[in-house]
Amino acid sequence: MVSFYDREFSSRLLIGTALYPSPKIMQDAIRAAGSQIVTVSLRRETAGGKTGDAFWSLIRELDVTVLPNTAGCKTVREAVTTAKLARELFGTSWIKLEVIADNDTLQPDVVGLVEAAATLIKDGFEVFPYCTEDIGVAMRLVEAGCKVVMPWAAPIGSAKGITNRDALKLLRERLPDITLVVDAGLGAPSHAAQACELGYDAVLLNTAVAKAADPVVMAGAFRLAVEAGHSAYEAGLMEARDFASPSTPVVGTPFWHAVS
Ligand SMILES: CC(=O)[C@@H](O)[C@H](O)COP(=O)(O)O
Numbered sequence: 552m553v554s555f556y557d558r559e560f561s562s563r564l565l566i567g568t569a570l571y572p573s574p575k576i577m578q579d580a581i582r583a584a585g586s587q588i589v590t591v592s593l594r595r596e597t598a599g600g601k602t603g604d605a606f607w608s609l610i611r612e613l614d615v616t617v618l619p620n621t622a623g624c625k626t627v628r629e630a631v632t633t634a635k636l637a638r639e640l641f642g643t644s645w646i647k648l649e650v651i652a653d654n655d656t657l658q659p660d661v662v663g664l665v666e667a668a669a670t671l672i673k674d675g676f677e678v679f680p681y682c683t684e685d686i687g688v689a690m691r692l693v694e695a696g697c698k699v700v701m702p703w704a705a706p707i708g709s710a711k712g713i714t715n716r717d718a719l720k721l722l723r724e725r726l727p728d729i730t731l732v733v734d735a736g737l738g739a740p741s742h743a744a745q746a747c748e749l750g751y752d753a754v755l756l757n758t759a760v761a762k763a764a765d766p767v768v769m770a771g772a773f774r775l776a777v778e779a780g781h782s783a784y785e786a787g788l789m790e791a792r793d794f795a796s797p798s799t800p801v802v803g804t805p806f807w808h809a810v811s
Pocket residue numbers: 566567568569590620622681706707708709710734735736737755756757758759
């Protein structure tokens with residue numbers, strides 16, 4: 552089980568609701584992913600070009616926990632206002648907090664992020680901050696009261712996978728009591744498995760599933776990868792080493808020689 556602000560979930564795969572070819576495919580993909588938490592933008596692009604109630608009916612049918620997000624917000628003020636609107640609309644104190652530094656890279660504005668997180672936490676929010684892999688930023692977020700921290704693997708929508716493994720590993724080691732989620736930039740199930748093998752509690756992704764040739768099958772593949780990566784972490788992965796070590800130790804006289 553994985554814990555988000557004292558709520559327990561069995562699924563370690565959080566998924567986005569944008570960019571799918573149709574609302575029906577979005578719904579089928581979320582089911583195939585086994586996700587219990589979906590993130591929804593107040594400023595979302597509608598799936599399949601449909602607007603209004605159809606989207607929300609599909610989300611309601613899924614019986615999932617909604618994690619509203621502040622995607623597209625570029626200032627602290629905008630993010631805080633959007634979070635407050637989301638709390639009213641969705642009746643939840645959870646917010647996936649994004650403060651974006653610029654439109655070309657969608658890189659988090661980590662200074663604004665820490666300020667917005669502190670403001671929202673003081674106002675009773677439970678914040679899921681989307682950040683870089685920087686240890687200093689993660690520690691400031693924890694000091695502000697975040698119990699979940701969500702560093703990127705790579706820029707949103709890039710599908711590059713984990714670009715700074717050492718920094719993500721350090722975060723895991725230094726923040727053992729924080730729920731850590733790799734959010735953004737994962738392109739393949741193997742990337743999600745790597746994040747879980749590092750001890751990350753969960754992953755959050757969208758584009759790699761929504762833009763796959765078959766989003767439903769890809770969602771199922773990510774589900775398996777997350778489970779495999781987490782099982783491997785729990786089982787205790789061996790450290791890589793520089794020198795060979797025989798997996799079949801050779802001791803004494805060969806058997807064929809002894810009987811000839
Ligand atoms: C859906 C969402 O919140 C994205 O902003 C998230 O960061 C996922 O990123 P990818 O689309 O790269 O998986």
